[in-house]
Amino acid sequence: MTIPQPFDQREFRRTLGTFTTGVTIITARAADGAPVGITANSFNSVSLDPPMVLWSLAKTSRSLAAFNDSDHWAVHILSVDQDALSNRFAKSGEDKFHGVATEAGAGGVPLLTGCTARLQCKSAFRYDGGDHIIFVGEVCAFDRSDSPPLVFHGGKYAIAASKSDKDAFSRDAPPSDASFSENFIGYLLARAHFQFYSQVRGHARAHGLSDAEYFVLTVLSARDGRPASDLIESFAYTGHAVSAALLEGLGARGLLTVSDCPSRLCRLSDQGRAATLQVLAAAKALEADMVAKCGEWEMTALKNLLKQCIAHTDPGLAHPWDVCAPGPLAS
Numbered sequence: 001m002t003i004p005q006p007f008d009q010r011e012f013r014r015t016l017g018t019f020t021t022g023v024t025i026i027t028a029r030a031a032d033g034a035p036v037g038i039t040a041n042s043f044n045s046v047s048l049d050p051p052m053v054l055w056s057l058a059k060t061s062r063s064l065a066a067f068n069d070s071d072h073w074a075v076h077i078l079s080v081d082q083d084a085l086s087n088r089f090a091k092s093g094e095d096k097f098h099g100v101a102t103e104a105g106a107g108g109v110p111l112l113t114g115c116t117a118r119l120q121c122k123s124a125f126r127y128d129g130g131d132h133i134i135f136v137g138e139v140c141a142f143d144r145s146d147s148p149p150l151v152f153h154g155g156k157y158a159i160a161a162s163k164s165d166k167d168a169f170s171r172d173a174p175p176s177d178a179s180f181s182e183n184f185i186g187y188l189l190a191r192a193h194f195q196f197y198s199q200v201r202g203h204a205r206a207h208g209l210s211d212a213e214y215f216v217l218t219v220l221s222a223r224d225g226r227p228a229s230d231l232i233e234s235f236a237y238t239g240h241a242v243s244a245a246l247l248e249g250l251g252a253r254g255l256l257t258v259s260d261c262p263s264r265l266c267r268l269s270d271q272g273r274a275a276t277l278q279v280l281a282a283a284k285a286l287e288a289d290m291v292a293k294c295g296e297w298e299m300t301a302l303k304n305l306l307k308q309c310i311a312h313t314d315p316g317l318a319h320p321w322d323v324c325a326p327g328p329l330a331s
């Protein structure tokens with residue numbers, strides 16, 4: 001392997017970007033008392049005894065003088081939902097701490113909250129590292145939470161999930177030429193949905209609810225008081241037949257009320273709300289069971305991917321909780 005000549009810096013950056021890291025924000029307090037902070041993924045562990053860590057700062061950074069002068073700095077390992085904070089601290093010059101909650105750390109260093117982990121350090125060594133300065137610090141305090149960490153890979157934020165060491169369910173590999181195989185996304189999505197929902201169905205049936213009836217009630221529990229036509233339309237894409245007769249039937253059983261006005265506004269009754277919440281509680285318990293089995297990180301990653309999947313296949317459907325503009329006849 002050789003270094004191509006002339007040296008291609010962009011390709012070098014891309015190559016470095018194949019190394020997946022977490023994302024940190026390093027903070028310190030400048031000599032004039034101003035808080036400073038930058039986003040850095042050059043963070044790494046150095047030594048366990050004594051506990052030491054390092055990171056590197058570009059010599060062009062506006063915060064260089066502050067970090068050079070500061071006896072202490074703190075490393076914040078960001079959690080998965082702190083990408084906006086990472087972006088804020090990756091921009092030079094703006095008032096990065098404006099509106100950001102902080103606590104006072106060792107040496108008066110501002111500590112950010114809501115992170116996956118924090119390490120408060122006493123600055124120990126500094127080394128010249130080409131166009132960066134390498135800071136090595138001795139860890140004097142640390143804490144951590146259960147929040148999944150934010151990940152950085154190939155120049156983009158990512159989400160960590162552990163790789164299963166065994167194949168989740170493949171017993172006999174499908175024929176290699178099969179067009180419908182265990183890796184077909186349609187199969188995976190459908191099977192996951194049907195398996196999950198088959199465990200909820202029994203709870204719905206215990207309340208005398210068909211699948212379509214339960215779906216209508218859950219949608220009303222997210223946003224009550226919807227015109228019948230809105231409900232019927234919003235289920236058209238599911239293949240489940242939600243009709244005016246089905247809504248009237250739920251009304252006749254006291255689970256919802258259907259107003260007399262032309263828009264036929266549907267509202268959950270107390271009885272309907274209680275039944276829905278009981279089935280939803282069972283579904284939430286199933287979710288908790290999945291989190292316990294699969295892991296918090298995996299479920300966070302799965303939800304993120306499913307949201308992407310939904311966004312990419314969305315024909316323009318409203319979410320159940322979206323507020324539609326009331327029609328002129330709604331009352």
Ligand SMILES: Cc1cc2nc3c(=O)[nH]c(=O)nc-3n(C[C@H](O)[C@H](O)[C@H](O)COP(=O)(O)O)c2cc1C
Nearest residue numbers: 039040041042056057058061062063090091092093
């Ligand atoms: C994910 C990510 C990782 C970064 N890692 C580093 C790093 O390790 N060292 C560094 O000097 N800059 C890094 N940067 C860029 C700095 O955050 C950015 O230049 C920042 O604006 C410097 O702030 P300052 O000029 O106000 O000091 C990173 C940016 C991002 C988005």
